[in-house]
Amino acid sequence: MSKDFSDESAALEATVMEYMTAFMRADVPAVLATYAEDGVLMAPIGPAIEGKKQLAEVYPGLFDAVDFNMVPKVTEVLQTSADWGFVRSATEGTQTNKATGDTEAAKYLELFLLRKSETGAWQIARYNTTQIPAA
Structure with a gap:
């Protein structure tokens, strides 16, 4: 692949780590x-959640229901053009159901498709996460 743009892989990874943190x-x-x-x-919780308005409605409920204690690991970063790139990650740890107090081991794989905004900031355009079943 010929590359006629500056490599901003570190910025893509930084955006994903900001999200994870x-x-x-x-x-x-x-x-x-x-x-x-x-x-x-x-996400495996249901249909795609589209736009910041819907995201703002979903995340509070998720955080009210589950406490996540996870460690993300970036496994691949690839900038595909001047304003698009992707990051793959694997996340492991525990999640606790706040209603029951039950804690279980959890593993997820994530794929982030990022787009550079008009201000030059890399932002998550699409995010796919899949929970890996316990062995």
Whole structure:
């Protein structure tokens, strides 16, 4: 692949780590700040959640229901053009159902598609996460 743009892989990875850090803190405003206005979350919890308005409605309920104690590991970063790139990650740890207090081991794989905004910030345009069943 010929590359006629500056490599900003570190910035892509930094955006994903900002998201992960905010997610582990259950910090809804900080989570939303990492998304593009038209960002989409595709998770095993149901249909795709499209746009910041819907995301702002979903994340508080998720954080009210589950406490996540996870460690993310970036496994691949690839900038595909001047304003698009992706990051793959694997996350492991525990999650606790707040209603029951039950804690279980949890593993997820994530794929983030990022787009550079008009201000030059990399933002999550699409995010797909899949929980890996316990062995």
